[in-house]
Amino acid sequence: MVLNGAKVLGSLTILVLACFTMKNKRFESKSESFYQLKSDTILDSAYIADRNHWTKEEKKYWDSTCQSDTKRAESDIKNKKLTYFHYFGMVKQYRSNEEMNILLEKYNIQIDSTAYLCTVPSELQNCYATLMDKEIGRRFGGKFIDSLRNIAEIQYVKKNPDKLYDFEECDHIPRYPGDKTYEDFFKSYSRDFWKNVRYPDDFDYRKEGDYYSRISADFILSKTGTVSNIIIDLRFQNKKNYKYSSYFITHFKSFINNTKWIPAKSMGIAINSKVPLTLFFK
Known part of the structure; x- marks a missing residue:
């Protein structure tokens, strides 16, 4: 036994x-x-x-x-x-x-x-x-x-008014102005960013079969709408494009800082949250 x-x-x-x-x-x-x-x-x-x-x-x-x-x-x-x-x-x-x-x-x-x-x-x-x-x-x-x-x-x-919530913890995620759905979030900010940012004349575009190049950002959006702690990660498949790193990083940071982001909510209450953004290059 x-x-x-x-x-x-x-x-x-x-x-x-x-x-x-x-x-x-x-x-x-x-x-x-x-x-x-x-x-x-x-x-x-x-x-x-x-x-x-x-x-x-x-x-x-x-x-x-x-x-x-x-x-x-x-x-x-x-x-x-x-x-x-x-x-x-x-x-x-x-x-x-x-x-x-x-x-x-x-x-x-x-x-x-x-x-x-x-x-x-x-x-x-x-x-x-x-x-x-x-x-x-x-x-x-x-x-x-x-x-x-x-x-x-x-x-x-x-x-816990000062807690920092992860993106996926929010009942209502932080929103880009005008967004109505979760899916909108991933389309609208990318669309508006590229409206005002031009590719340099000799930028080497992605060739068929190549991986996408991207620029990503993580930042904190306070419950009052203030942006802070922006962290940028830039990856180019074609190494020649790295000479434009500062150009794209500067534009991306400016875009984030000048956007009137809508704070996330949990149980209907505005909260501090982390926001991830990613843009893909042509």
């Missing part, structure tokens, strides 16, 4: 490491509940394939664990004990867990955390947490957790 237990423990360790390695692949759906875990058809297939290779000890472990956790949850619920779980693994991670905990405590809901494993069927893991989720929804309403999470996210942003 000791040997079998060691085998199961070893398998679980591998599963945890595999899932945490894959967690940034974002299989969750942002259009649904803040909290609801979403399954993917590819993952479902992986669950089935992996389960077919489980040992008897592994199958027995997960079945018995789920049964035990379910009974414990039923007993706690009967005794009016509720617990909210923060999930880790292949699920969305939240920055506002501390704020969320304080809000939940007002409803006498305890806090815990658990891992979500990518190679274990959802119906056999976190059975205690799953039953608690359902009971919280039954008692307080299906949108209860979503509404609290929304409040917690707003509180987090307000408590």
Whole structure:
């Protein structure tokens, strides 16, 4: 029995490491509940394939664990004990867990955390947490957790007014004037830059089959619209064009500084953010 237990423990360790390695692949759906875990058809297939290779000890472990956790949850619920779980693994991670905990405590809901494993069927893991989720929804309403999470996210942003957000962290990315969509951002600034910048007469243009040459910039856009910390990276495939480096860099910096960028937002609040720009040469 000791040997079998060691085998199961070893398998679980591998599963945890595999899932945490894959967690940034974002299989969750942002259009649904803040909290609801979403399954993917590819993952479902992986669950089935992996389960077919489980040992008897592994199958027995997960079945018995789920049964035990379910009974414990039923007993706690009967005794009016509720617990909210923060999930880790292949699920969305939240920055506002501390704020969320304080809000939940007002409803006498305890806090815990658990891992979500990518190679274990959802119906056999976190059975205690799953039953608690359902009971919280039954008692307080299906949108209860979503509404609290929304409040917690707003509180987090307000408590961190000077935080610098990465481009992908923003609910509404920093915008070029007149942009209405995310796709517009990557077209309009490039279009307007080249309207006012001419190529030198002897500039060596890209030949068919060559890689694109580019100039990229990263800068900080404050919540008030101020630009700072511009960092330029210039790459020419044809080395002869490097003699025009200062020409293009100067124009690019001037373009960035003279544009009235629209600050990014998170939870409807203007925030400081990093902005990446890239222009390709002909």
